[in-house]
Every structure is written in structure tokens, then in C-alpha cells.
Amino acid sequence: xxxxxxxxxxxxxxxxxxxxxxxxxxxxxxxxxxxxxxxxxxxxxxxxxxxxxxxxxxxxxxxxxxxxxxxxxxxxxxxxxxxxxxxxxxxxxxxxxxxxxxxxxxxxxxxxxxxxxxxxxxxxxxxxxxxxxxxxxxxxxxxxxxxxxxxxxxxxxxxxxxxxxxxxxxxxxxxxxxxxxxxxxxxxxxxxxxxxxxxxxxxxxxxxxxxxxxxxxxxxxxxxxxxxxxxxxxxxxxxxxxxxxxxxxxxxxxxxxxxxxxxxxxxxxxxxxxxxxxxxxxxxxxxxxxxxxxxxxxxxxxxxxxxxxxxxxxxxxxxxxxxxxxxxxxxxxxxxxxxxxxxx
Numbered sequence: 001x002x003x004x005x006x007x008x009x010x011x012x013x014x015x016x017x018x019x020x021x022x023x024x025x026x027x028x029x030x031x032x033x034x035x036x037x038x039x040x041x042x043x044x045x046x047x048x049x050x051x052x053x054x055x056x057x058x059x060x061x062x063x064x065x066x067x068x069x070x071x072x073x074x075x076x077x078x079x080x081x082x083x084x085x086x087x088x089x090x091x092x093x094x095x096x097x098x099x100x101x102x103x104x105x106x107x108x109x110x111x112x113x114x115x116x117x118x119x120x121x122x123x124x125x126x127x128x129x130x131x132x133x134x135x136x137x138x139x140x141x142x143x144x145x146x147x148x149x150x151x152x153x154x155x156x157x158x159x160x161x162x163x164x165x166x167x168x169x170x171x172x173x174x175x176x177x178x179x180x181x182x183x184x185x186x187x188x189x190x191x192x193x194x195x196x197x198x199x200x201x202x203x204x205x206x207x208x209x210x211x212x213x214x215x216x217x218x219x220x221x222x223x224x225x226x227x228x229x230x231x232x233x234x235x236x237x238x239x240x241x242x243x244x245x246x247x248x249x250x251x252x253x254x255x256x257x258x259x260x261x262x263x264x265x266x267x268x269x270x271x272x273x274x275x276x277x278x279x280x281x282x283x284x285x286x287x288x289x290x291x292x293x294x295x296x297x298x299x300x301x302x303x304x305x306x307x308x309x310x311x312x313x314x315x316x317x318x319x320x321x322x323x324x325x326x327x328x329x330x331x332x333x334x335x336x337x338x339x340x341x342x343x344x
Contacts, residue, residue, distance in 0.1 A: 011030065011031055011032055012027070012030040012031065013031070014027050014028065014031060020319075020322050021315060021318045021319040021322060022042070022319035022320075022322040022323060024319075025038060025039045025042040025315070025316070025319045026039065026042075027039075029042070029043060034305055034306055034307055037303055037304065037305040037306070037307075038305045038307065038312055038315070038316065040303035040305070041270045041272065041303045041304075041305045041312070041316055042316050042319050042320070043301075043303070044268055044269075044270050044301040044302060044303045045232065045270055045316065045320060046320065046323060046325065047268060047301050048230045048232075048267075048268040048270070048301070049081060049320070049325045049327050050325060050327075051228070051230070051267070051268070053227040053228045053267075054226070054227070054228045054229060054230040054267055054268060055083045055084065055222065055223070055226035055227075055228070055229050055230070055330050055332075056081070056082045056083050056084070056229075056230045056231070056232060057082075057083070057084045057086060057229060057230070057231050057232075057243045057246065057266075058073075058076075058082040058084070058085050058086070058231070058232040058233075058234070059086050059087075059231070059232070059233045059234065059235070059236075059237075059239030059240045059242075059243050060073055060085060060086070060087040060088065060091050060234050060235070060239060061087070061088050061091070061233075061234065061235030061236055061237035061238070061239050061240065061283075062088065062090070062091070062235045062237070062309075063088075063090045063091065063094065063124055064091055064234065064235070064309060064310070065090065065091045065092075065093075065094040065095040065098070065175070066090075066094045066097075066104050066124050066127060066129070067124070067127070067310050068104075068310070069234075069309065069310060069313060069314075070091065070094075070095035070098065070174070070175055072313060072314065072317055073085070073091075073175055073234075074095075074173070074174070074175050074177075074178040075178075075317075076317070077175065077178045077179050077182055077184050077329075078178050078181075078182060079327070080182075080326075080327040080328040080329040081320075081325075081327060082184070082232065082329070083184065083222075083329055083330045083332065084184070084185050084187070084219070084222060084332065085175070085179065085184065085185070085186045085187070086186075086187045086188070086189065086219075086239040086242055086243055087175070087186060087187075087188050087239060088188065088190060088193070088194065088237065088238070088239065089188050089190065089191040089192070089193055089194025089195065089196050089197070090193075090194050090195075091175070092160065092174075092175050092176055092186060092188060092194075093137065093141065093194050093195040093196060094129075094137075094195075095174045095175050096137050096140065096141075096167065096172060096174045096176075097129065097133065097134060097137040098174075099167070099172040099173045099174040099177070100133075100136065100137060100140070100172055102129070102130060102133040102134075102136070102137070103130075104124075104127045104128065104129055105121075105127060105128045105129070105130075106126070106127060107123065107126050107127050107128045108126050109123075109125055109126050111123070116128065120132055122134060134195075137195065138195045138198055138199055138202070141163075141195055141196060141198075141199035142198075142199040142202045142203050144162075144163055144166055144199070145196075145199050145200055145203045145205070145208060146203045146204060146205040147166075147205075148162065148205075148208050148342075149342060150205070150206065150208060152338070152339070152342075153209045153210075153211050153214065154208060154209065154210050154211065154214075154339070155187070155210070155211060155214040155215045155218050155335075156186070156187050156188045156189070156191050156210060156212070156215050157185040157186060157187050157215065157218055157335050157336070158335070158336060158338065158339045159191075159208075159210065160176045160179065160180075160185075160186040160187075160188065161176075161179075161180055161183075161185070161186075161335075161336045161339060162339055162342060162343070163176050163180075164176040164177050164178075164179055164180025164181070164186075165180050165343050167180075168180055168181065182329050183329075183331070183332070183333040183336065184329055184332075185218070185222070185332055185335045185336075187215050187218075187219060187242070189212060189215060189238050189239065189242045190238045191210070192210075216242075216245075216249075218335050219242070219243075219246055220246065220249050220250070220253070221334075221335075222332050222335070223246040223247075223249070223250045224250060224253065225332070226330070228266075228267040229246060229247065229250075229266045229267065230266055230267055230268035230269065231243050231244075231266045231268070231269045231270070231271075232270055232271075233269075233270070233271035233272070233273065234272055234309050234313060235272070235273055235274075235275075235283070235309060236271070236273050236275050236281070236282060236283025236284060236285075237282075237283055240271070240282060240283060241282045244266075244282070244290060244293075244295045244296075245295075246266075247264055247265050247266050247293075247294060247295045247296070248293065248294060248295060250264045251263055251264040251265075251294055263294040264294070265290075265291070265294050265295055265296050265297040265298075265300070266295065266296055266297060266300070267297050267300040267301075268297075268300050268301050268302065269287055269290075269296050269297075269300070269301075269302040269303075270302065270303050270304070270305075271287070271303075271304045271305070272304075272305050272307055272309045272312045272313060272316075273304065273305075273306060273307075273309075274306065274307065274308055274309075276306065277289070286304065287302045287304060
């Protein structure tokens, strides 16, 4: 290697001029630091969406719905930009609060939280919800759980499909409503850590049985039916770890059948996260680390941008939509075959 080789590609300063969001991200990809990474996320996402061989698993973590991000996820479900959603329970319940017409107030973290408690105002950093309205959303979920059959063992994808049907009938827009219409599976591997757990306990009809191993089996079946898989991580957490394991289990099953070692990593991968890698957690774990597990392809396209998702996600998706990429969801409606008969 020669010294000149270090300058075959150079940083290109950005100047001020009239341009589209996608053109701005193209320019940012030629700069450095997280600006470059945001541009790279944009480029890899385009490549992923344009590859017909991949099934796109999307992880959605934290409490992004309260922060105004839920309609972005609902939109990419509607337009075929993801095939499987894996979400925290918060993101697929607190969007229902908004869909019921209840507002999240623009607030501040610099407030007397004891006063908020007195007035029954719940705070999410710099925004708040009306606790009484929140309970109305939880009552909706409680009633829904109370109406479910007790002789069926549900996966969370089946549960969310039936909820999407109920919300659609009620005219309530939400992530699960849009997913129901498109027959897109939503899995929530830690769903009890949300209003769903509260609703289950409050239900007078007794508890239903959710089988998280059934979740894993259904997700595995989807991965096995897919030529290739790709991943989009909005945050990290349990959704990211669960999706990462799909590459591992697929390889193990193929290895068992072929009687030889197999590696079947996700072909494309992007992540927007504010978690850093040095603490050793999966949320901030780099894709380079994931290569060692056979989870992420070393040859495929991947990019991680360390940024608040409320900044990066709207920017990147606006740029993606400027490109006018057409894609249809892959058909994984077989997941719902055992609960279709409960829809009436």
C-alpha cells in the first residue's frame, strides 16, 4: 500500500445550495463522522428495498410512538417497505392512544413531577400524556383481551393481527391497524412490559396464554421461507436481539439438514441507535461484532448511525420516499391461518 492510496477517496465539504433531502444525504455520505453514517444508512436502505430476494425484518424499540414516530412505521408497512415488525409493547400501544384522538402534550423535563402526579399527567422526558385518557386506551386493550377465546394459545403476531382487526372496525388508526390490512406480522417479544401486561391482569375474563416460543418458531418459519433476510433497527433492545437470532437459527437448521457447517447472515443491515458499544450490550453492539456470530454479512451492505432516531428516521425516510421505490410486502399471511376463523 502506498501513501497516496489513503487519498483515493476524499472528504467533500458541503456547501449551501437548493437541493432535495435525498441530495443532501448523498452529499453527507461524502463527509465524515455521523453525517457520513446517516448518508450510508440512506444508501444501504435503498439497496435493501431494491433487492427482491430479501425479507426485511424491522426492529422498533423504546417509546418512539409517543415521540411522533409511529406514523412513519405505519407508512412503511402500508407501502411494503418492511415484511416483519418486531416491536416493544410500548410502541404498539401508545400509538393507539394517539389513534383514539388523545394528544401527547409538548412539555419539558424541567418540571415538578410531584405536581404532574397530582394532576394525573404522565411524563416522557419532554412530553406528557393524560393519565385518564391513557386508562381509556388500556380499557380498550382490556376489553379486547376479554373478548379473546381462552382455548387458543396465541403468538404475539396472532394477538396483534386480531387487535388490528378490532381497531380497523372501530376506525382507529395505528401500527397494528395498518399491519392487519397488509397482513404483516407484528411480534413483540417483551409485550407484557407495557399496557398489554396491565390489560391482561385487569381482564375479568381471566388471562390468555401467549407462547413466546411460538413467536420464535413463527419468525424462524418466515426466515426459512425467505431466500435472504435484511434488517432495519430503530434503536436496539429485545427487538434487535430477537431478529439477530434469526440468522443464527436459520444457519443451524440448514446445517442440520446439510450435515455441514452453514453461515446464513442477514444480507443487509442498518441501525439508528444512541447506544454505544463499549458497555457490551446488544443494543450498541457493532455489526462488525455480529459478523463473528454469523448474524451480519461481511460482504453485504451495512451501516450504523449513532443518532437519536427522532432526528435520523424522519430525514432518511423522507429521502427514501423521494426516490419513489416501489416494493410489495412479502406474503407471510400463513402466520394467521389459525386465528382467521376468529374474525367475524
